[in-house]
Amino acid sequence: MSSPNGERRRQELLRAAAAVFARRGYERAKVAEIAEQAHVATGTFYLYFPSKEECFLDLVAQLYEIVLARVARARHGAPDVLRKLEASIAAVLETFEEERDLASVVLLQGSGSLPQMAERLRSVEQHLAALLGEDLHEAGAVGLIAPGDSELRAHLVIGAMREALLYRLRHQGAPQAQDAAVREFLLRALG
Amino acid sequence: MSSPNGERRRQELLRAAAAVFARRGYERAKVAEIAEQAHVATGTFYLYFPSKEECFLDLVAQLYEIVLARVARARHGAPDVLRKLEASIAAVLETFEEERDLASVVLLQGSGSLPQMAERLRSVEQHLAALLGEDLHEAGAVGLIAPGDSELRAHLVIGAMREALLYRLRHQGAPQAQDAAVREFLLRALG
């Protein structure tokens, strides 16, 4: 299971799971369907995950890692606080763009599926909001943006981004043009 | 069943359903639990709804009516386009504040539950976005706000509101103070 081959198969299963969860929703996704999509037998699924629920949670953990790593990297290269903010926003939008199935699962099934899932999603969002919130606080302190409740505003930013992503998930549009509009909207919102 | 008493019981069941759906999610909510919460036998549920699914959909239909009616009323009294925008936003925030369970169902279970449900929610959001979008378009045309894609921006506004509502659903805070911050954020976002 931790052999290189085992890890590859685990990733195949996760990818299959993301696809099935994305199109069916957590409850209506069947383990047999995930296994089939990954070209393995049903029982094999349980060699890699203790349960359907754990597989689902692993999926979010994966997104958690990917998004936060990307955001951290993007912020790392930013010279000042406003650029950090902008880079963070861009990093989130891009990551979701590249991980459509994962994004669908997180954005659509969201917190409705499982209590633990809601918990974990909250945690990702909280983490993200903390990063943004710090920037907002700092930027507010030096007068770069309008003063206000940094945490709340961080969440509003996230909410707008979330909707932008959903909007894009529905309307197949040019991501770049939209991203620009979203970034502009958000930066202006912050003053 | 259509007697005044029948309508009362139907409302009791809807309220119970909203509460149970809100705390369990669509799939994990059991009809027996809804019935119990409404102090009736399981079978009674089926005198008022043809299925669990239909009951769920009725719930959204109900919110649809309430929110849109409130928004329409709020806009009616507004003297200019910016006030309309502001009044709309306020109306949405207030309505969800008053209908916590219903709001939970719509915001959290949302699109993840059922294909038809996702459809209906999209339709509510679309309707709302259309109202806001018109205002944005008009306001943009007369130079009151920054120019830009009105539809996309309407969705971003809705996304931020959605998040504000979720934020509030989680952190029991003073709604008024938050609402003000949200309104300010959004109006500034629009320029």
Added chain:
Amino acid sequence: MSSPNGERRRQELLRAAAAVFARRGYERAKVAEIAEQAHVATGTFYLYFPSKEECFLDLVAQLYEIVLARVARARHGAPDVLRKLEASIAAVLETFEEERDLASVVLLQGSGSLPQMAERLRSVEQHLAALLGEDLHEAGAVGLIAPGDSELRAHLVIGAMREALLYRLRHQGAPQAQDAAVREFLLRALG
């Protein structure tokens, strides 16, 4: 319930029940539907019958009475044993023709529905077979028909009649012409 009005209502319910049982079958017939067809409320049904099952059984009892009375009457006027036989056959065919719903219930739902029902149907058939069997025995004894197992042959006659009735229930044909063919077939069968 035994007042003239009560008896009238009971008959209305029985007629309604026959119609519903005939088109739905015993299990799929709903008490509510029978009541509706009789233009009374569901609860009223239970003022006249202790249960759905008992109502069903009463229906067969009714046919039992009608058919056997008719056969007895027809036989009464017959001068000799062959005419008795012929008159009996004719009486059965005619009765079922006039009581289509009742006939449907008995011929189609038949013994499949309830153990008690099977019992009762057997009893009607047995009774009928006994009448015919006696004639056959007598006719055989005096050399009017070929010798053979009277009871079995009586059942064969009944089986052929049953099928003739079903055939007619399906193909709307001229009953008289068919009846003649059936009578001829049966009398020849007996030699």
Added chain:
Amino acid sequence: MSSPNGERRRQELLRAAAAVFARRGYERAKVAEIAEQAHVATGTFYLYFPSKEECFLDLVAQLYEIVLARVARARHGAPDVLRKLEASIAAVLETFEEERDLASVVLLQGSGSLPQMAERLRSVEQHLAALLGEDLHEAGAVGLIAPGDSELRAHLVIGAMREALLYRLRHQGAPQAQDAAVREFLLRALG
């Protein structure tokens, strides 16, 4: 499921189903009981049949095949039309004798159970009647039997056979002796 072992289990389930349907009737037969009788868990039933109804219909299909194949085979070796007729009748009687449960299901539950079932039974009977009807027509044309409506008479023959089978299902008698009586009866009936 399509492995040789799967087919064996499917047959076990069909046999169990025939037994349970025969003694309880379609509606009162529980899937759990069929499964138990086949020594498997309830869910296993659904690995082999999509529904209780389909299982029931498969049972008739099975009888359909068996009976018609037997009749076809029996007719094949018959030198003339009268022998064909006789062989057909014998084949039907024998087959039902050997497949008691299946026969019970078809003869007793028969058309009362399900609309689709009634349809299929009609189709079997129609098929059988067509075979017999041709013989009767041919035999009538060459003057071997009395002239008359061949289709109707084919059904009368079937009805008498049906009753003979039911009679035997009830009274455990010597089949051979009875069969001879039935054949004689029917051939004489046809003149």
Added chain:
DNA sequence: TATGAATGAGAATTCATTCAT
């Protein structure tokens, strides 16, 4: 007598999980 809303036991079906091979 009549009503019809309420009851709740009962059954079909699904599917996550297990385990013998």
Added chain:
DNA sequence: AATGAATGAATTCTCATTCAT
């Protein structure tokens, strides 16, 4: 490690029957 047939708990929905009005 892989398989996939088997399991059986869980849940929705139906409908005969009751009973307060």
